[in-house]
Amino acid sequence: MSEKSLPLDPNQLFLFSKEExxxxEISRMEEEVRKSEEEITRxxxxxxxxxxxxxxTSSLPVEVVDLYPEGTTDGEGRLKDDFIEIGK
Known part of the structure; x- marks a missing residue:
């Protein structure tokens, strides 16, 4: 039988009864609980x-520069007719 399925002892729930x-002791225990709760919240x-x-960035200047591999452009920087630009 595993520990999870063990029956609860009814006396265990009343380990520190207020009558005893x-x-x-009760006020000291309540003060400790209050301090620990306060410390936890902090x-x-x-x-x-x-x-x-x-x-x-709306006031910044925008400059578009197309970069192509060497030998694919003419003297003015445009693509030669033999090449096709796939995308930008």
């Missing part, structure tokens, strides 16, 4: 990373 603990907070502004 003094009021001082460690979970994550700072946001700063976001970079997008650049305005």
């Amino acid at each position: 603990m003094s009021s001082m 460690t979970i907070k994550v700072k946001e990373k700063p976001v970079r502004k997008s650049l305005d």
Whole structure:
């Protein structure tokens, strides 16, 4: 029989009953729980990373340059009739 399928002991759920603990122990335990919860919430907070502004490229000049392999263009930079441009 594996540990997952073992029956629960009803006494295990009431290991620390409030009747057996003094009021001082109860308050101390509640204070420890509150401190641990507070510590956990402090460690979970994550700072946001700063976001970079997008650049305005609308005012930049645009220059189109076609580059072709050597020997495929004439003296003015246009393709010779023997060659076909496949895409840009």
